Structure formats: structure tokens, C-alpha cells
Amino acid sequence: MPGRTQRKFTDSLGKQPLADFKVGVDNAIFSVDTSQNRLLVLLVMRHQEPFLNYWGLPGTLVRQGESLEDAAYRILAEKIKVKNLYLEQLYTFGGPNRDPRESVDSFGVRYLSVSYFALVRFEEAELIADGVSGIAWYPVKDLPQLAFDHSDILAYGHRRLKNKLEYSPVAFEVLPELFTLSDLYQLYATVLGDNFADYSNFRARLLKLGFLSDTKVKVSRGAGRPATLYRFDAEAFAPFKDKPLVFI
């Protein structure tokens, strides 16, 4: 489990031989459905053992000549088409016996999982249905039982996503180039939950920071006053790198 550890030493293995590993990559791919205020995660139905017919995170084993990150992009590209995304490494799970395959089809080969988390734009993400395999967005508040330790990975990814939003401009990787302040607010509010600042304060704070440039263009969406479109100005954001809680 990620996080804090405090433990006694256990050095009693003597001089065991080295373990041989296959390395897997599992992706926790999130998106935000702003129309329904839901945070979603991409799950795929497994069609082979172990955990046949369970939902799980899209994953793959790393191939020769392929970097970990390459593998993460490959499996992502096999499941959805997106133009914009944010991706970063999460955590590496590697205890012995975490994967049932270790006991059966192998001579002591261990399976290690490097997990990645990604954020993609829901509206532009096209799921790739290959005819057989189930693939679907699930609300993180209402998940089925998952294969392996994928619920742990997901919980950890969710926590990381919330933290990221608070200090880094990930949101803009996933918003269209031009967006309204409510778009931005919706995204924050649905990811961070309800005990989040109110709209007018969020608005005032962000505008004051000065890295959102007003395009003067208005857009009308149904009823109500038309909203101004803004653009994220990466240069103007530079001074805020490494500063905590920019967005709170």
C-alpha cells in the first residue's frame, strides 16, 4: 500500500537467488462528465484468467525495447482515442503473490505492476470497442468489484488526482483550448467534492492570479447570460510552479 510505512526489518532470507520479473503496466484513466457532475474511470472486462469476467484497469505487459511510459501510452491508445491527456506514474506494486499467475504457469516468475494515472477529456474520448471486449466508463463513486488489487490502485489514483488539481494546471490539459470559468469550476467541483469553495470566490481568486487570459469572446449555451471564453497562459503561470494550493 502506498504511503507511510514504519516497520521492523526482516532479513532472514539468507542468500536467495534473484527473482525474475515480468512487468505490467496498469492505467487508472479518469475523466470528468461535467454534464452529470461525475468523475469517471475507464474499466475493461477481462476475457481470460485470472479474474475472468471481472472488471479491471486496462493493462498490458511491457515488451522488449519498450519503456514503461511507452507501454502505458500503448494500452491507453488501444482502448480510447483522445487528443489531449495528462499522464503520470502512480505507484509500483510488487509483492510476491499479488498475481495468481505466479503460482501456476511459471517457474518462479514474479509479476510486478507499475501503475499510471491519466486524465482525459470526456467529451472527446472515443472508446474503442473491438467487438468482444466490454469497455466502459464507471463513476468512481459506484464501482463494481475489480480484479487483482485494482481497487487499491484506483483509490490511490483518485487521491493523487485531487492533490494534483490543487496546485498544478492539469485541468487545462483536459479542457478545450477555450473554456469558460464555469467549465473550469465544474471540473474542480466534481473532482474535489462538495466542500469546495463557491463559484464567485473561485472566480475572483483565479482571475487575480493572472494566468487566464480573457479572449473577449462570448459564448451562449441555452438560457442565461453568455459566458466569456478564457485561455490558459502557460507563461504567466510559470511563477506559480512549485507553489502549493494555487487553485485550492
Added chain:
Amino acid sequence: MPGRTQRKFTDSLGKQPLADFKVGVDNAIFSVDTSQNRLLVLLVMRHQEPFLNYWGLPGTLVRQGESLEDAAYRILAEKIKVKNLYLEQLYTFGGPNRDPRESVDSFGVRYLSVSYFALVRFEEAELIADGVSGIAWYPVKDLPQLAFDHSDILAYGHRRLKNKLEYSPVAFEVLPELFTLSDLYQLYATVLGDNFADYSNFRARLLKLGFLSDTKVKVSRGAGRPATLYRFDAEAFAPFKDKPLVFI
């Protein structure tokens, strides 16, 4: 490099066979020498290729039946004796060709490194000198050239340590059970650098939070007014878990 990534997809490997891995664990072990206000990191001199006679992080390869964390504790215990420590996983580096051994002595075996970072109490840490191997504390501000990508790992570990201090009670894992507020302040100031709050404000803030219990015991260290010894009250800290910036 850890952190943000945004990149085009590269799926052009066709159906390569899976890669076989050996998995290494590298530890960035930090400690704080409060008497000299320096943040230190533990380095060992390498006595074999690759990078013969370079300094590097203490590391080892994972053995059969051993978890990643077990391996991290094992290598740590081989180098120093400590009673208290904090240890957590950092990042996994696993691109092809990051380790020179991949090209020579193996048939396509890849080397992957899972890095851990640890914080130990400087005063109680006893280096284990095995006669031959060099092993030493180096100030992070003044490092020699390191083997592999160990400088990257270290830089990342340092960043993580600074963040941890700001919201989590790691400091108390590494302070004696009873400590003075200056002890605590020194630790924060030397890790976080000089643009840190002044002593009196730090003091006032922490006491107000209410998870430091006054033991009423005074201790005199040379000249100056004797200091009060405090104890960290984990229960009283509970409400602050998951709250950002508790300590700065």
C-alpha cells in the same frame, strides 16, 4: 523523469515479445545534521562495474520471495543501524538502456529500478563499515558525480521530502520521543531552506494546533534559557490528516 508528461503516442513495435526484468531497489536515505544545519544523504562507493569507483545510492536486486519493500529495508539494514525511520516508495525508472548491463552480460534482460526514500535520525544512525566499502553521509548541496541516474532519483527524493514535511508528521518519526521546539524548527529550517518562517511564528502556529503536548520538563543545553520538552500526540493530530500545509 518523474512529473508531468504530455506526448504523442508511439505504437510501432508490432508484436514484440515480452521483456524479462531484474528489479533493483535504490534508496535515497536522508538525515538532518542539526548541529551543522545540513541535509545529508547516504552514498556508497561502488566496487564493481558498471560505474566502478563512482558514488551511488545504496541498492540491491530483489530476490525470490522478497517484496520490494523488504528489499528496501534489507539494503538499508546492510548499511546503517537505526531504530527509527520513515520509508516510502518514490518512483520507478525503467526505460530500456538506462543500465549499461543490459547491453553486455545478458540476453535482452532489462534492469528496472524502484526507488525508495527514507528519513533517519542522524544522531542515532550508525554506519556499518564492512572494511572495504566506502560509505558516507554527503550534504545534498555538495554532491559528487553519481552512478546511473542516481542524481535524478536524489533530486526527486529531495523534492518529495520537502513536500512531506509540509503536511505530514514525518518529522516526528525521526526526532527523539521528547524534543524541544527548536529541535523541530531546526529540522524544518534545514530541510526547507532559508525562506522559511521565523522561529516565533512557527512556534505559535504549531502550539496552537494542539498536537504537541507539553511535558513540563525543562532541559538545558549549554548557555541560554532551558527549553521545554514536547511530545507528539498522534491522536490529536488525526483531524489534520489529509489537510495540506499543516506545518508551514
Added chain:
DNA sequence: TCAAAAGTGTTTAGGATACACCCATGC
């Protein structure tokens, strides 16, 4: 008695929070 370290208090400026309120549009 003086330097050194611990501990207290005060002042000020900026930001978070909670609102009340005005504006522009579709129907």
C-alpha cells in the same frame, strides 16, 4: 553583568469565506 537561547506579544496586510446583488440572454 552580559551573551545566548527560549518564549511572548503586537501590529499589519492580504486572503478566505459568505454572502447580496447586478447583468445579459432564451423562452
Added chain:
DNA sequence: GCATGGGTGTATCCTAAACACTTTTGA
């Protein structure tokens, strides 16, 4: 006109930050 969402302003409270000051010890 009126509901709907966008946008502005203001009063209050709190805390960060800077700094002056007092207390208690060893030498």
C-alpha cells in the same frame, strides 16, 4: 417578464509575516 446562468462587489474573519520585547539560564 422571468427564470437561468454569468459576473461583480463588499463586510467579516483569520492567519501569515515581521519584529520588538521579556525571561531564564551559563559563564
